[in-house]
Amino acid sequence: MTTIIERAPAKINLGLDIQGKRQDGYHDLEMVMVSVDLCDYISVSPLDDDCIQFASDCPKMPVNAKNDVYKAAQLIKSKYGIQSGVSLFLTKKIPICAGMGGGSSDAAATIRALNQLWDLQMSKEEMLEIGMAIGSDVPYCIEAGCSRISGKGEIVEKIDGHLASWVVLVKPEFGISTRTVFPEINSETIKRVNIDKIVETIEQQDYQEMVAAMGNSLEDISIARKPFIQKVKDKMMSSGADAALMTGSGPSVFALCQSEKQANRVVNSLKGFCKEVYKVRTL
Numbered sequence: 509m510t511t512i513i514e515r516a517p518a519k520i521n522l523g524l525d526i527q528g529k530r531q532d533g534y535h536d537l538e539m540v541m542v543s544v545d546l547c548d549y550i551s552v553s554p555l556d557d558d559c560i561q562f563a564s565d566c567p568k569m570p571v572n573a574k575n576d577v578y579k580a581a582q583l584i585k586s587k588y589g590i591q592s593g594v595s596l597f598l599t600k601k602i603p604i605c606a607g608m609g610g611g612s613s614d615a616a617a618t619i620r621a622l623n624q625l626w627d628l629q630m631s632k633e634e635m636l637e638i639g640m641a642i643g644s645d646v647p648y649c650i651e652a653g654c655s656r657i658s659g660k661g662e663i664v665e666k667i668d669g670h671l672a673s674w675v676v677l678v679k680p681e682f683g684i685s686t687r688t689v690f691p692e693i694n695s696e697t698i699k700r701v702n703i704d705k706i707v708e709t710i711e712q713q714d715y716q717e718m719v720a721a722m723g724n725s726l727e728d729i730s731i732a733r734k735p736f737i738q739k740v741k742d743k744m745m746s747s748g749a750d751a752a753l754m755t756g757s758g759p760s761v762f763a764l765c766q767s768e769k770q771a772n773r774v775v776n777s778l779k780g781f782c783k784e785v786y787k788v789r790t791l
């Protein structure tokens with residue numbers, strides 16, 4: 509029996525800029541995202557019965573039709589008129605409700621895996637379209653890597669450059685739902701981030717300038733709600749990180765470090781302060 513296992517990496521935002529509210533209630537945004545080697549795995553196997561079975565090793569996560577992995581399978585099955593079934597198993601390593609794009613990456617990995625399992629030969633555009641129907645961060649996760657994302661999240665361009673860095677990721681014990689952060693945006697006062705500058709510095713491989721340009725428009729909103737996020741950032745910077753920033757709408761915070769020694773120092777400084785700390789690398 510064929511089983512396909514697809515890796516679903518987490519992401520961090522090197523930049524997140526909110527440009528304004530759209531007619532459809534969403535926001536036009538620009539982001540720079542990079543994948544890190546903290547990964548979930550989705551395994552897909554064919555079933556003779558025409559149904560979708562879904563299970564996971566993560567007891568905290570609902571494994572029902574509301575899950576983005578299930579939605580991806582359902583959408584593809586009906587769009588391509590697939591008459592057979594599939595069994596999906598999700599191995600979770602990426603914390604949930606963290607701002608690390610775990611759910612979106614799982615859905616994107618499901619799309620890639622089913623494309624292979626059912627030999628659908630989907631074009632990149634078809635995959636992006638299915639991804640967008642599931643969630644705004646899914647299109648980026650289809651190819652992942654280091655990309656610039658714009659529009660609602662549907663415009664994804666690979667950046668011609670590579671960031672090789674150690675990343676210390678902290679997931680605070682509380683979660684923040686993206687849905688509750690966006691309504692608090694005041695377009696007049698929100699902090700803006702120069703995404704062009706971040707992209708340019710990655711292309712030029714100018715790490716120092718990139719670190720200086722990094723920023724997240726949503727950080728102030730999440731910090732006002734959860735001041736612990738600022739405390740984590742401060743600890744990271746005072747223990748020698750090159751940069752410390754919230755990812756997505758939070759609550760996770762990451763530090764960038766050029767050397768492993770520096771990353772170890774940041775990890776040690778967080779002991780007794782945060783339970784969930786990951787030392788990873790950019791992919």
Ligand code: C5P
Pocket residue numbers: 533534535536537642643644645659660661686687688690691
């Ligand atoms: O698309 P997704 O369900 O991942 O988005 C979660 C929430 O984030 C939306 O309900 C919306 O409030 C907000 N959002 C937004 N503009 C975007 C992306 C997300 O306002 N471009």
